Amino acid sequence: ELGLTSLQVMELIEQLEDHFDMSIPLNILPDIRTVHDLALALEKLDPR
Structure with a gap:
């Protein structure tokens, strides 16, 4: 768990x-629960 408030x-x-000079759509946030989830989401958005 990231353990963050919505503001955080x-x-x-x-x-x-x-x-990363990128835009992150807010609709992906409900699927992000861990640091690993976040890393995978960022990789999908910008697979440099």
């Missing part, structure tokens, strides 16, 4: 978007 998740998404 939004802040994390904003930081990731800035860091």
